[in-house]
Amino acid sequence: MPKLIEIQDLSFTYHTENKEEITALDHIGFxxxxxxxxxxxxxxxxGKSTFLQIMRGEIYPSPKNGGKIYWYENGKASDSPLSAREICAIISPKEQDYYARQxxxxxxxEIVLAACSNDYILYREPDTEEILQAVEIAKQLGAEYLLYTPINKLSQGQLRIMLIARALMKKSPVILLDEPLNGLDGETQKLFWNTLEKLAASKLAHKPTIVLTTHLFPLPPYIKRCYEMKQGRLTAIDNDNPSELMKIAEQYQPIPLRHIEKNQDQAMEIILENASIYLEHAEIVKHxxxxxxxKEQWTLIGHNGSGKSTLLNGIxxxxxxxxxxxxxxxxxxxxxxxPVPLTILDEIKKKIRFVSDSLQIHYTFNDTVFNIIxxxxxxxxxxxxxxxxxxxxKIQELIYQLNLGHLTNRPFRSLSTGQARKVLLARAIIGDPALLLLDEPFSGLxxxxxxxxxEFLxxxxxxxxxxxILVSHLESDYLSCSTHFGTLFKGEFSLIE
Incomplete structure (x- = not known):
C-alpha cells in the first residue's frame, strides 16, 4: 500500500518554566x-495528542536527535510541515479551542465550505456542487439543522460536529481524530461512528485514512492497526488477538466507586422563577x-445545544x-x-464555582499548576x-488527593486534557465553595x-x-450521590420523578 506518513526514531521534549526537561514522545517509529x-x-x-500534532506539522520533533518525519504526496516524500497540513485534516481540542475563542x-x-480552500472562514463564493456536498455531509451527521446557525451560538458538542463535517469536506488523504467523541451525546456519537464506518467502507477516490486516538472500547470494526501509547512510547497491539486486546482494555476500565456517608455543614439554595436567558436576542433558556x-445534589440531563451550559452560567x-x-x-x-442572599458577583463567585470543558478551552493563563490552584x-x-x-x-493536600504531585511546577498549557481538568477542579475546590457547577466535567477523560x-468528588x-449540579448527557457520568434529576429540552426544564 502507498505510504502517507513515515516516522523514524521520533522524540519530542519540552521544558517547564523551571528548566525541567519533559519527554513527551520517546523514540517512536511509525x-x-x-x-x-x-x-x-x-x-x-x-502523549497521544502530541503525536497527532506532530503528524499534522503543528509542532516539530526535537532538533537534537529528534528523528525524522516524512509526508507523501503522489508518492513523493517531503519533510515540510506544509505538506503535512495539505494532506492531513485534524479534529482536536486545540482546533476546537481556536473556533470557540473567536x-x-x-x-x-461557511465554516464547512471554507475547508475546500484550507481556510478557517470563507473568503470566496462557493459553487453549487460544494454547497450540496456540505449539506450532504451535515445530513449524514444528523446536523443539517445547524448549517445556518452562527458558530458563536453553538454548544461544545455542536461545534465538534461541525468540525467533523469540516474535516470530511476537506477530502484530505488523512483525517486525524483526537478523542473525537468527547462532548457528544450518545445519539450523536452513534451517528458519527456510522458516518466513519460508511466512509471507511466506501470506494470513493478521495476516501481518507483515519488515525483515531481514544481510550474507549470496543474499537470501531474498520480499524486495521492498533497501538498503545504509554509514557511517550508507542507499542503495536495485535487487534486480531482478542485476549491481547482484552488485556489492554482491562487497564482502562473504571475503578469501582466507594459509597461515603454525608455529614452536615454549609449549604446553598437556588430559586429560579420564570427564568429566561437570551443570547444575541435568541431565547436559549425558557421560563x-x-x-x-x-443539601440537594442535582444531575441535569440534555442533548447538545439544549441550553444546559447557558443555564449554569445564569446560576x-x-x-x-x-x-x-x-x-x-x-x-x-x-x-x-x-440565609444570606448573594447578589454581588464577587460574593457569588466565592460560594459557587464552575468546572467545564469550555472553561478549559478559554483558560489561557499559563502559570504553573501550583499557582493556578x-x-x-x-x-x-x-x-x-x-x-x-x-x-x-491545603494546596499540597489537594495536589496529593488528585495525584498531581509530579505536575506541580508544570505550565498549564503543557498539560494533557485530563491533567488540565484535574487542575481546574482543584482550583474550584480550594476555596471551599458551597455549590459546584459541573458542566460535562468528564469530557475528554x-x-x-x-x-x-x-471518586474525589x-x-x-x-x-x-x-x-x-452535574450537567451531562451520559449516564456513566452521573455521580452516585445524586438525589435529584432534571432534564432540559430546547431550553425548557422538567423535573424527573
Missing part, C-alpha cells in the same frame, strides 16, 4: 499506509422554574435573567443558620498576593482519570457537604 485505519489508545497524558458572525455552512434546596451570574424572571441565591453557614482561593485568574503557610498546606475525579461532597 508508518501510516493508505487505507490502513489506525487507533492509538492510552491514558490522558500518555467571535465571528459567520454560520456553520425555567427550579428550586434547588439545601453563576455570568448571564442575566431576562426581565419577568428572577433568581435567588441563598447561602447558609449551616443548616440551622438564617492557589489563585482559586480568591477566584482570580493569576496570582496577585503572597500565599500563607496554611494555604500552601480516560476511564481511570474519570473515575478518579468522580464523592469524597468531597461527603466530607464538606459540598453541593453539586
Amino acid at each position: 508508518t501510516l499506509n493508505q487505507g490502513e485505519h489506525v487507533a492509538i489508545i492510552g491514558e490522558n497524558g500518555a 467571535d465571528w458572525k459567520v454560520n456553520c455552512l 425555567v422554574n427550579w428550586h434547588i434546596k439545601p 453563576l451570574g455570568f448571564l442575566p435573567i431576562a426581565h419577568g424572571g428572577t433568581i435567588t441565591r441563598n447561602w447558609y453557614q449551616n443548616i440551622q443558620s438564617p 492557589f489563585a482559586g482561593f480568591d477566584g482570580n485568574i493569576g496570582v496577585y498576593r503572597e500565599k500563607t503557610s496554611e494555604e500552601e498546606q 480516560d476511564p481511570r482519570n474519570k473515575q478518579e475525579i468522580k 464523592e469524597y468531597k461532597i461527603a466530607e464538606t457537604s459540598l453541593q453539586s
